Structures are given as C-alpha cells and as structure tokens.
Amino acid sequence: MSYYEPLVYIVPPEEDGFVLKTILQKRLMVSRKLLSRLKLTEQGITVNGVRQYISIKVNAGDRVEVRMEEEQSEDILPQDLPLHIIHEDEHLLIVAKDAGIIVHPTHGHYVNTIANAVVYHWQQAGITCRFRPVHRLDQETSGVLAIAKNPYVHQQISEQMIQHKVKKEYLAFVWGVLNEPSGTINGPIDRDPEQPHVRIVTPGGYSAVTHYEVVEQFAYAALVRIWLETGRTHQIRVHMKYLGHPLIGDKVYTLPAFEGSKAAAEAAERLDRQALHAFRLGFVHPGTREWAEYNAPLPVDLAALQAWLQGN
Template identity: 65%
Template structure:
C-alpha cells in the first residue's frame, strides 16, 4: 500500500500529557470523518515511529505522523498540457491558470482541462495523486489556483476559507467608473430564476461581500483590485455589474449596449492567494503576474 507524505506535528510543552485524540482534533483540526478513515489504514497515526491508538497520552517533543493511503485520478486522462507552476511540494501544487482552460472535467468536456495537464505532470514525475482543486476559477479567469495532494490538506485550507482566513486578491478591468475609489459591496447573490446558469443580486440570496479599490481610472474604464470575503459563484462579476461597471469582455454579465471590448474574455485575474500551509502551519502567499492580454488592454485604455 502506497501512502502520501505524512503530516507531521511535534507535541508542544503546553500539550504535555494530552490524549493523542485531543491533539489530532484540537491542534491539527482533523475532522471526525477523516480521522475514521486514517484509523482504518495499516500505518494510521504514528508516534515516534510506532503505530498507536489515539487514546494514548503524548508528551513534549513527541513526533506525531498522520499517514493517508494514496488515491488516484483514474477517470482523468493524462494530457501533455503546459502548466505555469508557481510552487510545488509534497502537499500542494500551485499553478498560474491560463484563461480559456476549464479546471475540472465536466459532462461532455472530459479532455483539455487543467486536471488533465496536472495528472500528466504528476505521471511524468512518477507520482500519483487524486486531483483536488481547493477552489475554482471560471474558464476565462486567469491566475493563482491551489491543488491539494491529500484529503487533509484539502480539508484544512477549505476550513480556512470558511473561517475567512484565506486571502484572495483579484485584479479586474471594468467598464466605466465605480461610485467610490474604495468600497465594499455587501449584496446577497443567488441563481437567476429565469436563467439558471446566471447569478443575480437578490435580497433572498446568500451573503456575498466584495471589497474593492480603484487602482487607475481611464476615459471609459477602470483598473480595480478586489478582495473576496465570501466565495459565491461569479461573485465579482455579479457585484461589478450591480454597481453598473461590468467586467470588460464579460459576455454573460456585460451590458447589452457595451461597445466592443478590447479584450476577448472577461478581464479578471486571480493575482494573489494566501493561507496557512497545513503542514508547516506558516502563512504563505502566492502571486501571479498580470497576463499579457490584460496588460495590452491597459495600454490601449491609457492611449484613449
């Protein structure tokens, strides 16, 4: 049986004499469901190199290792698709996703996705992981995207997102000028009852909060930096439209009378992603430079 690289933890002085289960739950935040899966494996939870029951006591300096059996992405066909890798270790893969590529295979679209390229990349390295994107980016959105290499890493960063501990920063080019140079959009979002693939701002929707800051103003557009407090589908696109400034090139949420955009996709880029690494527990940020099509668009806007 093959295992992922173990998650490790050194028992701290203030945890001396704790029950192992308490350390796993309170310090490593392992969910009951995941812990049940780990306990069923041959290695399970080890203390100082020895397989142990989670009912034992642990002491200062003890080394705890959590072992998880490897899973595969057998249903994803490996394809040699170029990847812009920003970071990779035994626990995470961080890529700069290009616009025009779907993250995960969907019904009727099984090939030429980011997942196909990632599985191929791992295969070339002689590694085998299940493809676990921690979050999603729309097909046309470029930028930083994180992929977990085991279920614990996925669980931990997902919980950080729920607890608003993950920093997600975007850059967008919007049509027109926002009402303020800095502001917050607190407007609930839900599906459009008439067009189920679209989202709208509605009082009956789910809480959605977007913070923004105008970086530059042009004659007919603005360069905006945005931070998400929540992660609703199409949140930035819907909130910018709600303010009367839809994203340039956005075919779904752009105004009907919008002039021909200077970029052929929604001008949205995930510029920065920050979170606490689940193994080192240190805060880490990853950044992706503004793509060439958005840089060219900004150049055109400056010359208007």
C-alpha cells in the first residue's frame, strides 16, 4: 500500500499529556470524517512510528504522523490538453482555467475538461492523485482554480471557505455607468420557480453578499473588482443584473435595455462568453500554514475587450 508524504506534528512541552485525538483535531485540524477514515488505515495514525489508538495520551517530543493512502481518478480519461499551471507542490495544483472549458466530466461530457488535462499531467509526472477541485468556476468563467492532491488538503481549504476565510476576487466587465464607486449587494438567491436552472434574488432565498469596486469606468460600461462573502451558484451574475449592471456577454442574466443596443452587438463580435475572470485566490496553505495568494492575469479576450471599451 502506498501513502502520500505524512503530516508531521512534534508535541511541544505545553501539550504533554494531551489526548492524541485532541492533537489531531485541534492542531492538525483533521475533520471527524477524515479521522474515521484514517483509523481504518494500517499506518494512518502513528506516534513515534507505531500505530496508536486516538484515545492515548502523548508526551512532549512525540512525533505524531498522519498518512493517507494514495488515490487516483480511475474514471477520468487522461488527455494531453493545454494546462496553464500557476503553482504546484506536493499539496496543491493551481491552474488558470480558460473560458469555455468545464472543470469536471459530467454526464454526456466525459472529455476535454480540466480534469482530463490534470490527470494526464500527473500521469506524465508520475504523480498518483485523485482529482479534487476545492471550488468551482462556471464553464464560461476564466481564472484561478485550486485542486487538492489529497483529502486532508481538500478538507482544510473547504473549512476555510465555510468560515469565509478564503479570498476570492474577480474582474468583471459590466454594462452601464455605476453611480457609486463601490458598494455591497446583499440579496438572497434561490432558483427561479419558472426556470429551475436560473437563479434570482428573492426574499426567501439563501443569504448572498457581494462586494464591488469600480476599477475603470468607460462611456457605457465599467470594469469592476468583485469579492464574495458567500458562494451561491451564479452569484456574481445574478447580483450584477439585480444592481442593473449585467455582465457583458452574459446571455442568461441580462436586461432588455442592453440586449438590443449597438454596443451589445459590437461587444458580441469581440466576446463569445460572459466577461468574468477569477483573478485572485487566497487562503492559508494547508502545508506551510502561511497565507498564500495566486493570481491569473486578464486573458487575451478580456484584455482586447478592455482596449475596445477604452477607445469608445
């Protein structure tokens, strides 16, 4: 049986006599679910190289190690596809996703995804990992995507997301002139009862909070920086439409005032997707325990859109 590199914790003097379970949950931040899984593994949890029950008490200087079995995504076909790697280490793979590509294979769409490209990349590098994206990006949204290399890393970043400690920043090109240079949209989101695949702002929906700041105001559009407190499906697109400034190129969340305009027609000739880019992702790195940020520059199509808007 093969394992990933272990998580290691040396018990400090002030924790002499602590229960091992406490060390695992409070210091290594292992979730209950993962802890249950580790207990079934032969060398999942050891103290000074010896497998132990989590109910034992540890001594100062003890070496606590957590090992997870190596995994691989056997149901994902490896494909030699373009993969823009921003960062990779033994814990994480950070890539810049192109617009138009989906993250994970779905029913009827088994190839040409980020997952296929990542599995191929790992196969060529001799890395055995299961594909575990820690968040989602819409098919037509470009930008930073983080992929965990083991269940522990996935759990750690997911927990940060639940606690709203992950920084997710976007750049979006929206229609209209914004009256305020910055603001907050606090509008509950839920499914549209008449179109279940579409989301709307509705009083009975789930809490959703979006912050925005105008980066550059053009004659009839704007470039805005957006950051989220919550992560509802289509949140940015729904909220910007609700504000009266839908995303350029968004065919679902738009408004009649912008649909038939000359500017919209000219923009459509330059952009065949919604003008949304996830340009920054930040969190506490599960391996180093330090804050880390990853950036993806504005892609070619949106940079071209910006230049066109600046000239009009």
